[in-house]
Amino acid sequence: MLTYLDHHASTPCDPAVVAAMAPWWTENAANPSSRLHRPSLEAAAAVAIARARVAEALAMASEAVIFTSGATEANNLALRGVAEAALERGDPRRGLVTLATEHRAVLEPMAWLQRHGFPLTVLPVQADGLIDLQRLAGALAPGTLLLSVMAANNEIGVLQPLEAIGALCRERGVLFHCDAAQAVGHVPLAMGELGIDLLSLSGHKLYGPKGIGALLRRPGVELAPQQLGGGQEGDCGAAPCRSP
Ligand SMILES: Cc1ncc(COP(=O)(O)O)c(C=O)c1O
Known part of the structure; x- marks a missing residue:
């Protein structure tokens, strides 16, 4: 049996992560930025939860x-x-x-x-x-x-x-x-x-x-966007880059 030990290069995706992601690839594939219908609002809410969890892991706000x-x-x-x-x-x-x-x-x-x-x-x-x-x-x-x-x-x-x-x-x-x-x-x-x-x-x-x-x-750190034309991450394509 192969034993994979190169986790610095890449880890396997945890089955719990695959399960948590699954509905968003299949049942609800809406664009969280559309905001014109319920599936989009649900997707936006899921993105907000994901953002809050990532922030919490680093003791920061969303x-x-x-x-x-x-x-x-x-x-x-x-x-x-x-x-x-x-x-x-x-x-x-x-x-x-x-x-x-x-x-x-x-x-x-x-x-x-x-x-x-x-x-x-x-x-x-x-x-x-x-x-x-x-x-x-x-x-x-x-x-x-x-x-x-x-x-x-x-x-x-x-x-x-x-x-x-x-x-x-x-x-x-x-x-x-x-x-x-x-x-x-x-x-x-x-x-x-x-x-x-x-x-x-x-x-x-x-x-x-x-x-x-x-x-x-950190709030107040100015960033110029490096991807143009995507507003979904607030124009970095990210949250307001100039003054958060
Ligand atoms: C320290 C460090 N920075 C950046 C990267 C690049 O990461 P990604 O594959 O997410 O672009 C790696 C991946 O090898 C890394 O080990």
């Missing part, structure tokens, strides 16, 4: 949740959305900081932003895979806009000291994005307590379906 197709999209929305919003409001800060051990879904949007005028600092990690907090403190300059550090590493599983990182970011007025795709559902994460402004997660890493994820956003 309004914080922007549903995406996965963590890759959430990371791109967070990084490119913050950078573009800063440009649009004339914020002079452009600096970005991240770790060499981040997932490509962070490193590649960061590299794209670097090519488009946002200076990037990629910090090495220590021999144990952990961030060097002193080095981080030195890298967060007055012109730094955003730091992105993952919660749990997808290769070696190391857990970064999020609370200390968040405290440093708050002290310096730097936005803190955390790719928590490998941590949500495995370790408790209260975004506010940890000082995290933006957090990415992925359904298929925590026994949910493939093709769903979320970006959670």
